[in-house]
Amino acid sequence: MTSSISPPVVAARRAALVTAMRERGAGLFLSEAMPDIRHYTGCMDAGGTLLIDREDRATFLTNAHDAPQALSEAIETEIRVAFPNEDANALLAKVLEATAGPILTPALSAGRHLWLIAQGHDVRMEPGITSHLRRVKEAGELLLIRQAARIVETGMAAARDALRPGVREIEVAAAAELAMRREGMDGRIFETKVESGPRSAMPSTYAGQRVLEAGDLVLIDIGPTFHGYFGDLTRTFAVGEPSAEAKHLLALVLEAQAAGIAAVRAGATGHAVDEAARIPVRAAGLEAGFRHNTGHSLGLAGDSLPLIAPGSMSPLRAGEGITVEPGVYVEGVGGVRIEDEILVTVGGCEVITSFPKTLSDLIVPTP
Amino acid sequence: MTSSISPPVVAARRAALVTAMRERGAGLFLSEAMPDIRHYTGCMDAGGTLLIDREDRATFLTNAHDAPQALSEAIETEIRVAFPNEDANALLAKVLEATAGPILTPALSAGRHLWLIAQGHDVRMEPGITSHLRRVKEAGELLLIRQAARIVETGMAAARDALRPGVREIEVAAAAELAMRREGMDGRIFETKVESGPRSAMPSTYAGQRVLEAGDLVLIDIGPTFHGYFGDLTRTFAVGEPSAEAKHLLALVLEAQAAGIAAVRAGATGHAVDEAARIPVRAAGLEAGFRHNTGHSLGLAGDSLPLIAPGSMSPLRAGEGITVEPGVYVEGVGGVRIEDEILVTVGGCEVITSFPKTLSDLIVPTP
Numbered sequence: 001m002t003s004s005i006s007p008p009v010v011a012a013r014r015a016a017l018v019t020a021m022r023e024r025g026a027g028l029f030l031s032e033a034m035p036d037i038r039h040y041t042g043c044m045d046a047g048g049t050l051l052i053d054r055e056d057r058a059t060f061l062t063n064a065h066d067a068p069q070a071l072s073e074a075i076e077t078e079i080r081v082a083f084p085n086e087d088a089n090a091l092l093a094k095v096l097e098a099t100a101g102p103i104l105t106p107a108l109s110a111g112r113h114l115w116l117i118a119q120g121h122d123v124r125m126e127p128g129i130t131s132h133l134r135r136v137k138e139a140g141e142l143l144l145i146r147q148a149a150r151i152v153e154t155g156m157a158a159a160r161d162a163l164r165p166g167v168r169e170i171e172v173a174a175a176a177e178l179a180m181r182r183e184g185m186d187g188r189i190f191e192t193k194v195e196s197g198p199r200s201a202m203p204s205t206y207a208g209q210r211v212l213e214a215g216d217l218v219l220i221d222i223g224p225t226f227h228g229y230f231g232d233l234t235r236t237f238a239v240g241e242p243s244a245e246a247k248h249l250l251a252l253v254l255e256a257q258a259a260g261i262a263a264v265r266a267g268a269t270g271h272a273v274d275e276a277a278r279i280p281v282r283a284a285g286l287e288a289g290f291r292h293n294t295g296h297s298l299g300l301a302g303d304s305l306p307l308i309a310p311g312s313m314s315p316l317r318a319g320e321g322i323t324v325e326p327g328v329y330v331e332g333v334g335g336v337r338i339e340d341e342i343l344v345t346v347g348g349c350e351v352i353t354s355f356p357k358t359l360s361d362l363i364v365p366t367p
Numbered sequence: 368m369t370s371s372i373s374p375p376v377v378a379a380r381r382a383a384l385v386t387a388m389r390e391r392g393a394g395l396f397l398s399e400a401m402p403d404i405r406h407y408t409g410c411m412d413a414g415g416t417l418l419i420d421r422e423d424r425a426t427f428l429t430n431a432h433d434a435p436q437a438l439s440e441a442i443e444t445e446i447r448v449a450f451p452n453e454d455a456n457a458l459l460a461k462v463l464e465a466t467a468g469p470i471l472t473p474a475l476s477a478g479r480h481l482w483l484i485a486q487g488h489d490v491r492m493e494p495g496i497t498s499h500l501r502r503v504k505e506a507g508e509l510l511l512i513r514q515a516a517r518i519v520e521t522g523m524a525a526a527r528d529a530l531r532p533g534v535r536e537i538e539v540a541a542a543a544e545l546a547m548r549r550e551g552m553d554g555r556i557f558e559t560k561v562e563s564g565p566r567s568a569m570p571s572t573y574a575g576q577r578v579l580e581a582g583d584l585v586l587i588d589i590g591p592t593f594h595g596y597f598g599d600l601t602r603t604f605a606v607g608e609p610s611a612e613a614k615h616l617l618a619l620v621l622e623a624q625a626a627g628i629a630a631v632r633a634g635a636t637g638h639a640v641d642e643a644a645r646i647p648v649r650a651a652g653l654e655a656g657f658r659h660n661t662g663h664s665l666g667l668a669g670d671s672l673p674l675i676a677p678g679s680m681s682p683l684r685a686g687e688g689i690t691v692e693p694g695v696y697v698e699g700v701g702g703v704r705i706e707d708e709i710l711v712t713v714g715g716c717e718v719i720t721s722f723p724k725t726l727s728d729l730i731v732p733t734p
Contacts, residue, residue, distance in 0.1 A: 045572065064658040068569045068696075110492060113477035125477060170548035177544070181537035186573060187558055202435045205412070206553060291431040329435075 005042040009140055010075045013040055016133055018056050020104075026124065027101020028053050035302040036106065036130050038228045041077040046070040049088070050077075051095060059095055061088065089115055096121070106130050131303040136319040142343070144229040145298060145321060147184070149341055149352050152231030155180040155222045156355050159194070163239050163364045165214045169194040173207035176222055185224035189232070189301050193221040200236065200335040214240040214366050217249075217334035230301045232323055233353050234339035240366035245333045250362055253336040255280045256326040260294050260308075264324065264342055264349040270295075270312030277326040289330050295323040298341050320344045372409040376507055377442045380407055383500055385423050387471075393491065394468020395420050402669040403473065403497050405595045408444040413437040416455070417444075418462060426462055428455065456482055463488070473497050498670040503686040509710070511596040512665060512688060514551070516708055516719050519598030522547040522589045523722050526561070530606050530731045532581045536561040540574035543589055552591035556599070556668050560588040567603065567702040581607040581733050584616075584701035597668045599690055600720050601706035607733035612700045617729055620703040622647045623693040627661050627675075631691065631709055631716040637662075637679030644693040656697050662690040665708050687711045 017040065021029055029052040037043055037050050041060050046069050048062035058077040062070045067081045082091045089112075102122040106129045116123050137145065158179035162172045173192040177185070194207035200219040212218060221234040236253070238246060260277030274294040281290045295308030298321030306314060308322050316322070325339030340353045384407065388396055396419040404410055404417050408427055413436050415429035425444040429437045434448045449458045456479075469489040473496045483490050504512065525546035529539045540559040544552070561574035567586040579585065588601040603620070605613060627644030641661040648657045662675030665688030673681060675689050683689070692706030707720045 067658070069572065108477040110475040110477045110480035110490075111494060113480065114492075123477075125481075127478060171545075174541070174545040174548060178538075178541040181541060181574070184576070186575070191554055205436065207548070208553070209551070291434070 005075060005140070007075050009138065010040065010042060012138075014052065014056050014058070014076075017052060017130070018054055020129065020133060021052075021054050024104055024124070024126070025102065026054065026104035028096075028099045028103045030103050030105045031107070031130065032109075032112075033107060033130070033302060035134070035228070035300040039130070039134060039300060041070075041073075042075040043070045043073045043077070044228055046073075049092060053099070054101070061091055061095065093119065104129070128305050131297070131305040134300060134303055135297070135305055136317055137299060137321055137343075141229065141299065144227050145231075145341070146352060148224065148226040148229050148231035149233075150231075151180050151183045151185050151224050151226055152222050152233040153353060153355050154183045155185075155192075155224060156220065156233050156235060159220050159222070160235070160237060160364060163212065163218060163237055165212055165239060165366055167212050169196055169199075169207040169210050169212070169218075172212075172218070172220070176220070180222070180224045184226055186227070187225040187301075189223040189225060189230045190221075192223075193219065195219045195335065196239075197334065198332075201329045201331050201333070202335070212239055215242060215246075217242065217246050217336060219335055219337055221337065221339065225301050228300055230298075231353075232298070232339060232341060233355060234325055234327075234337045235355060235357060236336040236338065236362065238363045240364070242363065243333070245330075246336075247359070249328060249330065249333060249336045251359055252280060252284050252286070253326055253328055253338050254357065254359065256290075256328075257324055257338045257340070260324040260326060261340070261342065261349065261351060264316065264322070264344060266318040266344055266346050267315050269315055270306050270308040270322075271310060273308050273316075273322075273324065274310055274312070277324065281326065281328055286328050286330065289328045289335075290326060291329060292327060295325055295339075298322055316344045318344055318346045372442060372507070374442050376505065377407065377409060379505075381419065381423050381425070381443075384419060384497070385421055387496065387500060388419075388421050391471055391491065391493070392469065393421065393471035395463075395466045395470045397470050397472045398474070398497065399476075399479075400474060400497070400669060402501070402595070402667040406497070406501060406667060408437075408440075409442040410437045410440045410444070411595055413440075416459060420466070421468070428458055428462065460486065471496070495672050498664070498672040501667060501670055502664070502672055503684055504666060504688055504710075508596065508666065511594050512598075512708070513719060515591060515593040515596050515598035516600075517598075518547050518550045518552050518591050518593055519589050519600040520720060520722050521550045522552075522559075522591060523587065523600050523602055526587050526589070527602070527604060527731060530579065530585060530604055532579050532583075532606060532733055534579050536563055536566075536574040536577050536579070536585075539579075539585070539587070543587070547589070547591045551593055553594070554592040554668075556590040556592060556597045557588075559590075560586065562586045562702070563606075564701065565699075568696045568698050568700070569702070579606055582609060582613075584609065584613050584703065586702055586704055588704065588706065592668050595667055597665075598720075599665070599706060599708060600722060601692055601694075601704045602722060602724060603703040603705065603729065605730045607731070609730065610700070612697075613703075614726070616695060616697065616700060616703045618726055619647060619651050619653070620693055620695055620705050621724065621726065623657075623695075624691055624705045624707070627691040627693060628707070628709060628716065628718060631683065631689070631711060633685040633711055633713050634682050636682055637673050637675040637689075638677060640675050640683075640689075640691065641677055641679070644691065648693065648695055653695050653697065656695045656702075657693060658696060659694060662692055662706075665689055665710075683711045685711055685713045
């Protein structure tokens, strides 16, 4: 993958990280998380351990398999290569010899944590620290996020155009994915979901062998990546004229999503946005069917902040990206989820996915 | 996903786990790993924390989103549901109140490990313990592994049939994936790799936008899943007549793979199989280009044992599954990898993927 990151961008990111390290009295930052590796070194697909000291010297320990990409993509980072299954800890121990002061890390396996402690290191975990530093997006990140949004819209259009009675869910998914690959999709954050008829009431399954029937609700959720950033878009279509109950569910979720989006602005909490989307569903007596959070963060695949969920009391800031995606799932009727990507602004927000979603847009006529 | 697991199968698996717990004096088994959840509960796609006590009572803590599948699939397992972002630790603490004796776990995040210790629990990590218990496959598992092998062969045939100058790598990948979906593929262990021309010398990239040219080497590696079990097959094709160097590389890797496969038998070590495949490559002066292990385990996605790698001294046993996949990557010429799936038998092995791979099979004539 060609890196889309320039040295000045990496320098600014690392300066922010080093500031956070100094504020916490840390001597070294350590992470094995792909978003951290991508963000702070420019290496897009290499696995390993990233170390950055408080003088901003970065070392990335990787394996022989991933080394060619790492060497071609790394920005201001020394690459150290361990042969596969050489004891990665032995190489790490060598690099850690020069470390003074506590090791700051966003996450770690318990095994490596115990090993570091046994080596005499002071390890300080701060979950989400780097995801937090990445909440407000840079200009270059926004370009990638917008491109990923174009890719996912292209996929949704191809999926919608493939909907008709007699087609299998997997054929709809394949149509979406080929279209997205042609637009530059280079990975995915989940398997494409195409859930039709009764399966739409069971969230979190994938496209299967079921053949679409007239009157089905079909829930389609797509998550391509582009240079590490993801697009994420959900629509639920009716194939032919839906039942009165299905139509009511579609209208209700559209109302809930509009209410959630209307609550987004800098200063609002994730909790408030979630609650705004829940109110119409609660009023309809269907909150038990709203089985997930209203949304999540948008940006680098793997980052988790901000949460758009009950109890998420950290205020949103201008320049953060989120999704708003209420869903209601009713056995015997089906499930409906509608999701868009949103950038938080000072007075409100910008919805950056513009795929059609009026009630009539969501009803696909049968031939 | 429909579960392919029956209650007697789960009972036998759990009996083996409980025996291992008692041998170690453990009071409770705890895992968050998908292969453990699938293997011991039958829940195929639900995330959460699995707890099994030494009286074989199983509890699975999951979230509202995944609960419908978990409830429909679970075998002899109590499902407890936390609302998303309800403190999962609070629910876990309640379940752990009844625990007596140390907690045995194959892996854990450092955060949860610290939390368990703070709650006064004695936590004993034994990495790979469950992967080790699953090394020898059951009859039912072998059926799923063989079906996944059929699926990946179908994908490889579709990919090969799509190879011609002027086609993009992504179109080749899309052809493979649609064919596999029609055969029942329900996920993947990695993005389909189609690496052509100079890109074939850089292992671990994915299908991209490059247009195939006559004379290209094209490395194709595919990893579909079927009910949690994966297929994994690699072929490297020449599109039209390859250069003499490329032909030499193809012949060398075929020789290396044959040597590796010939070394597989019950009692041989992963180290010995790896070394056997390396010898011809070393003799050709190209070992520096053999940048990864010779193989890995075959079975449930996420399991890691046995390793077919330098230093892997645990003897293979009859009924274990592995891959043998040497690769040599030379800048300016290209990369070649050939991979098949193999079951270890008493006197040797059975190669369960039969996709053609003579030198002439690997040269695809141009129209």
